[in-house]
Amino acid sequence: MDLTTLAQLILLILRNLNFKPRKHKLEDIAYAIAAYLLGVQVTKLGIPPSTLYYYTKKLGIKRRREEKPPCPSCNSNKVIKNGSSRGKAKYKCKTCGRTFYQTSNHKMSREQKERILNEYLNRASIRGIARVEGKPLTTVYSLIKRKGIEAYVNLLVLQEQLKSFTAKVTVIDESWTYLRVRHGPKRENLWIWNALADGLPFFTTGDRDYKTFSFLLNSLPKSEVNYTDDYSVYQVLDNHIASKKYTYTVESYNSYCRAHLARLARDTRAVNRSERMVDYSLALLNVMYPHVFSREKTPLNEAYWKGVQNIRENLI
Ligand SMILES: [Zn+2]
Known part of the structure; x- marks a missing residue:
């Protein structure tokens, strides 16, 4: 009124x-x-x-009391007003003694969530999205992280199910991206191991060593033939051919990832702070923009396609 x-x-x-x-x-x-x-x-x-x-x-009328927010630590309603700072009211919890500000409601609609994920997967940085969407950086970050973890976990489950199939051709390759760790050395290389089994993307991140490679190997279905470069770790593979014959398919997967994720592009200011976030982002990309890097349809990549569509529907 x-x-x-x-x-x-x-x-x-x-x-x-x-x-x-x-x-x-x-x-x-x-x-x-x-x-x-x-x-x-x-x-x-x-x-x-x-x-x-x-x-x-x-x-007989009373001024409507300003509703006091419950304590973020203990959820108690015994909260008193405790001055203000920078124009924001400050509250103090009488139960646990915590002082806090009233936080505004950062809830997002389903549409906005979907839009944020799409922006993120089309080379927008998290900071950029936060500015454009008018949401706090942490809210945007935690949405992407949460959905990324969901995609990552569901992809691992799907990969387990796909092990009952045998791939005709698998191509494996390593590429790198920057990792900038807070309080750590200035810049590190993070290795991304990619495999395309009948054109289906599999990935793992870490060092350029056998330990990281074996993690990728464990997620792959059996393959009639494996194409790799001549890096020594690949010697453990059965049906192994060291040849550049199919390298171009992995290259096109790499450029698909770089085209979609700002954090993987080497020419932007976006940097990776956390190795896990690279995993979650790649999983999110594979789920939200599924792509099979092969023209040939095999039982394996058809099963993957169905599975990944299912994950996508449940994600948003
Ligand atoms: Zn409290």
């Missing part, structure tokens, strides 16, 4: 109750009460607080 309407309503009631104030006009008092009810400070109304309180009491 706006001020004028409320004031007129109050004026009507005051007249009805036959109030005849000596010092102030009834209209002024009605306006002051209305403004007070809408949250204006008592001292700024031009009517003495005692007069105002007298009439509000007579009217």
Whole structure:
């Protein structure tokens, strides 16, 4: 209700109750009460607080108490106002003693969530998305992380199911990206191991060593033939051919990843702070924009296609 309407309503009631104030006009008092009810400070109304309180009491109305937020630590409602800082009200919990600010509601609609994921998977940085969407960085970050973990876990489950198939051709390759660890060395290389089994992307991240490679190997279905470069770790593979014959397919997968994720492009300012976040982002990309890097349809890649569509539907 706006001020004028409320004031007129109050004026009507005051007249009805036959109030005849000596010092102030009834209209002024009605306006002051209305403004007070809408949250204006008592001292700024031009009517003495005692007069105002007298009439509000007579009217039997109370100013709506500002709702105090529950304590973020212990969820207690025993919260008192505790001054303010930078224009934000500060609260203190009487149960656990925590001081906190009232945080605004950062809930996002389903549409906005989907849009944020799509922006992220089309080379927008998390900072950029936060600015454009008008949401705090942490809110955007945690949405992407949460959905990324969901995609990652579901992909691992799907990969387990796909082990009952045998791939015709698997191509494996390593590429690198920057990793900048806070408080750590300035810049590290993070290795991304990619495999395409009948054109299906499999990946793992870590060092360029056997340990990381074996993690990828464990996620792959058996293959009739494995194409790799001549890096020594690949010697453990059965049906192994060291040849560049199919390297171009992995290269096209790499460029697909770089085209979609700002964090993987080497020419942007976006950097990876966390190795896990690279995993989650790649999983999210594979689920949200599924792509099979092979023209040939095999039982394996058809099963994958169905599975990944299913994950995508449940994700958003
Ligand atoms: Zn508390």
